[in-house]
Amino acid sequence: MSTPAPFRVAITADAVRADGSSIHGDLGLGRLSEAGIDWHVLPSYEDPIPAEHLEGVDAVLSLGHIHFGEETLAAAPDLRLVARFGAGYDTIDLDACTRAGVLVTNTPAAVRKPLAAAGLTLMLALAHQLFAKDRLTRTSRWGEREHFRGASLDGATLGIVGFGSVGAELARMAAPLGLRVLGNNRSGAHPQARELGVELTGLNELLAASDYVVLCAALTPETEKLIGRRELALMKPSAFLVNIGRGPLVDTDALRTALRQGRIAGAGLDVFDPEPLLPDDELLSMENVVLSPHSLCWTADFTRDVSASAIEAILDVAAGRRPRNLLNPAAFGVRGAETAGAAAAAARL
Known part of the structure; x- marks a missing residue:
């Protein structure tokens, strides 16, 4: 045999x-x-x-x-x-x-906590203008620090787009910070939403109400360029966009324009379209953008x-x-x- x-x-x-x-x-x-x-x-x-x-x-x-x-x-x-x-x-x-x-x-369960922590990291860095202040310190520009005041977290609204296991974990991590949390997903339901105090709502409503919008959605034909010019225009001028899902969830050209024109306050990006970023991409030189090379959860x-x-x-x-x-x-x-x-x-x- x-x-x-x-x-x-x-x-x-x-x-x-x-x-x-x-x-x-x-x-x-x-x-x-x-x-x-x-x-x-x-x-x-x-x-x-x-x-x-x-x-x-x-x-x-x-x-x-x-x-x-x-x-x-x-x-x-x-x-x-x-x-x-x-x-x-x-x-x-x-x-x-x-x-x-x-x-x-x-391996969805294994990435849940590290990816949620990555989203929270970008939120905190944006809220406190961490990297702008890092650059001020490194270049001895202490006199300019008054121009880089942080944004509030307590009482602010966090909107999680693609509210699934990662989004639920992010909501759990954010709870002690005093954030109100909104969620959006295709089904309009999640078994942990009520327990976590998360209000599930439509995408337009979430974008208009949120101070921090975190994208956790999977990339599908339906979610490609989910956030484009129209959606960015719905956000508050003081709001921040964080993408830890996939780069093509966002229309990158529309995002560059919104950031350049001050339509939103800033962005934290761990994923991009295209990926990696080209060396002359405008995002690389923007003061109100925090970047990570698709590895923040590693x-x-x-x-x-x-x-x-x-x-x-x-x-x-x-x-x-x-x-x-x-x-x-x-x-x-x-x-x-x-x-x-x-x-x-x-x-x-």
Whole structure:
């Protein structure tokens, strides 16, 4: 009786080196080795992944935003799982994956607290004009500090667009600061809204009433450029916009104009469109903008929890189990993932 081939995992090369070390820190790849799973880092970063790099690959651990569409999936008949390192999956065609029987998982619970903390960090930095005051101090311009007075948090209104798990965590963190919190999402409901004292309302009402607007929404065709010229015009001139969701949620040209003309007080951005920013982008020189290179939530607990969740999904599929955080449950069993995984697991016992 022949021994089944080991479960093979390919790791995208956008954030991992050939030896498995990562810009995020220890990913816990040793757990895969201990389970008898073969893993390797792809030889180069290419998007989409070339077909020859997916030959014989059962799962891809995608650390960035690699595209998975019909052509890629058709050229990868052995592929059973795309495990996303993080919550976003806007570059993955879920319908195509479901038709092909390829499972897709993400790690929403693991990013909840770090991402909410990132949103709060940008809010606080904007409220206190932290980076403008940092520059004053570094350039010995103490005499100008009277022109950089902070904004109030106590009694101010925080509007969270895309009120889901991250938004709920942000509301929980903001509660001790005395903020009134409004929320907006597609369903108009959230199980924790009442408990957290969050009033769910329409987008227009939220924008008009809020002193701080934080974008936590997922990027979909419906949410692309959700915040454009019209929406920015609804905001108070004293209000701040924070984006920790995805860059294309905002019409960047409209945002530059609003900031330049003082239609809003400032912006805190961890995500951009395009990304990375071009060296001559006007946002880079604006005093009322706080910027972070899509990494503000990268903390030790982020790496620990996201890695553990993604690795657990791979271990589950390799053993024939249905993984947690499965985004397309209808795909389970289409390619016989659970049968092949169970057989391979039994052979290793």
